Amino acid sequence: MPKSAAGRAEPAARLRPDPRHRILPPEVVAARIRRGHRGLPARSMRGRRGFVTALSLLLLLLAAAMAFADDVAAPRRFAGEQVRVVPFAEGLEHPWSIAFLPDGRLLVTEREGRLRVVDASGQLGPPIAGVPQVAARGQGGLLDVALDPAFASNRLIYLSYSEPRPDGVATAVARARLSEDLTRLTDLQVIFRQQPAHSGGNHFGSRLVFAPDGMLFVTLGDRFDLMDKAQDLSTTLGKVVRIAPDGAIPADNPFRDRPGARPEIFSYGHRNVQGGAIERTTGRLWTIEHGPRGGDEVNRPEAGKNYGWPVIGYGRHYSGARIGEGTRKAGMEQPLFYWDPSIAPSGAAFYSGDLLPGFKGQLFVGALAGQALVEVKIRDGAVTGEERLPLGKRIRDVRQGPDGALWLATDDTGEILRVVPAAAK
Numbered sequence: 001m002p003k004s005a006a007g008r009a010e011p012a013a014r015l016r017p018d019p020r021h022r023i024l025p026p027e028v029v030a031a032r033i034r035r036g037h038r039g040l041p042a043r044s045m046r047g048r049r050g051f052v053t054a055l056s057l058l059l060l061l062l063a064a065a066m067a068f069a070d071d072v073a074a075p076r077r078f079a080g081e082q083v084r085v086v087p088f089a090e091g092l093e094h095p096w097s098i099a100f101l102p103d104g105r106l107l108v109t110e111r112e113g114r115l116r117v118v119d120a121s122g123q124l125g126p127p128i129a130g131v132p133q134v135a136a137r138g139q140g141g142l143l144d145v146a147l148d149p150a151f152a153s154n155r156l157i158y159l160s161y162s163e164p165r166p167d168g169v170a171t172a173v174a175r176a177r178l179s180e181d182l183t184r185l186t187d188l189q190v191i192f193r194q195q196p197a198h199s200g201g202n203h204f205g206s207r208l209v210f211a212p213d214g215m216l217f218v219t220l221g222d223r224f225d226l227m228d229k230a231q232d233l234s235t236t237l238g239k240v241v242r243i244a245p246d247g248a249i250p251a252d253n254p255f256r257d258r259p260g261a262r263p264e265i266f267s268y269g270h271r272n273v274q275g276g277a278i279e280r281t282t283g284r285l286w287t288i289e290h291g292p293r294g295g296d297e298v299n300r301p302e303a304g305k306n307y308g309w310p311v312i313g314y315g316r317h318y319s320g321a322r323i324g325e326g327t328r329k330a331g332m333e334q335p336l337f338y339w340d341p342s343i344a345p346s347g348a349a350f351y352s353g354d355l356l357p358g359f360k361g362q363l364f365v366g367a368l369a370g371q372a373l374v375e376v377k378i379r380d381g382a383v384t385g386e387e388r389l390p391l392g393k394r395i396r397d398v399r400q401g402p403d404g405a406l407w408l409a410t411d412d413t414g415e416i417l418r419v420v421p422a423a424a425k
Contacts, residue, residue, distance in 0.1 A: 075422035080358025089122035111141035130185030138201020168197035191247030207276035219273035233261035254304030267301035275348035294340035308332035337383035343370030347397035355404025366395030
């Protein structure tokens with residue numbers, strides 16, 4: 001089992017994949033059909049034998065997909081509760097983040113650059129006007145959305161996105177005022193720009209997390225090709241930054257007065273942090289970080305500390321090469337937990353509601369490659385293990401809703417789902 005950063009980090013999730021992971025969801029089945037079953041010899045596709053083979057494969061895949069869909073809808077035991085996963089909305093294009101308005105409606109970002117309202121019945125509204133221009137390519141686009149802690153009085157929202165610039169693309173954060181009728185943004189102001197920009201389309205981060213003291217954490221990727229810059233304090237690549245809601249630098253930031261360092265940096269040595277959440281009982285930030293081939297991490301960043309990438313890490317580079325100097329080095333922090341093989345984690349939320357009491361105090365993480373909702377089990381501040389709810393969909397975001405359910409956004413099928421008690425409607 002994994003231990004805290006003070007002890008040795010064990011290979012926490014070196015588990016055999018659940019057999020249900022092998023069943024393909026319908027959208028994958030359709031994609032493979034469109035590609036013409038490339039795995040079959042071309043000659044076998046000619047004539048009657050090829051037709052029968054292709055038809056048999058199609059029927060098997062469709063049956064598997066239907067069986068998986070039935071299994072997802074059925075009540076299942078997960079994280080100490082009997083739950084069901086129920087659909088709420090569909091028809092979105094790569095939804096990246098959801099945020100709940102005071103009246104229960106949702107704001108949803110679509111990576112292509114649209115911000116929408118979803119009403120209480122699950123109906124999608126038209127795109128909201130005034131969203132900043134985004135570079136929607138690769139992993140970039142319109143990313144996270146967060147409400148100001150005083151939204152009820154100031155109507156401010158915050159957006160992170162990949163911003164097109166003359167010298168490339170980089171993560172930016174803007175805040176704007178949402179109109180009373182929810183149709184447009186006004187008074188848009190960019191409060192943070194990652195430095196430097198880069199032409200690539202990978203590893204933008206990014207989650208926006210308000211701390212109890214009102215400061216805003218922004219999680220940032222290393223932009224993949226520039227991974228060594230995660231150790232360079234003169235850049236904000238591979239960092240978690242901490243700013244005031246207007247973009248000002250807090251007086252107690254750890255590198256504010258260090259010559260040559262970016263004053264907004266809170267912690268460094270990160271690869272691509274796509275999950276972030278505040279633990280309610282402690283007020284501390286936890287982050288979820290993409291590793292390469294293995295080595296996805298759970299961290300609890302502390303001011304001024306170095307989390308090692310790319311000098312140390314678990315797993316290997318995509319080429320198969322070893323990462324840096326191995327898994328440990330003096331002066332670099334160990335993860336609280338890591339996954340190998342990778343699950344490709346994204347959004348995360350601590351659960352504090354009463355609807356699902358078995359979930360209380362635990363951290364829930366969406367898995368993209370893992371196509372699951374993952375419970376990270378926490379006891380006395382340490383991670384003791386994990387449990388997965390296979391869903392056959394790429395889970396991009398996880399949020400606790402005002403109704404006490406866990407709400408999920410699916411990257412591939414464009415849905416909003418709810419995890420509820422099995423007896424609930």
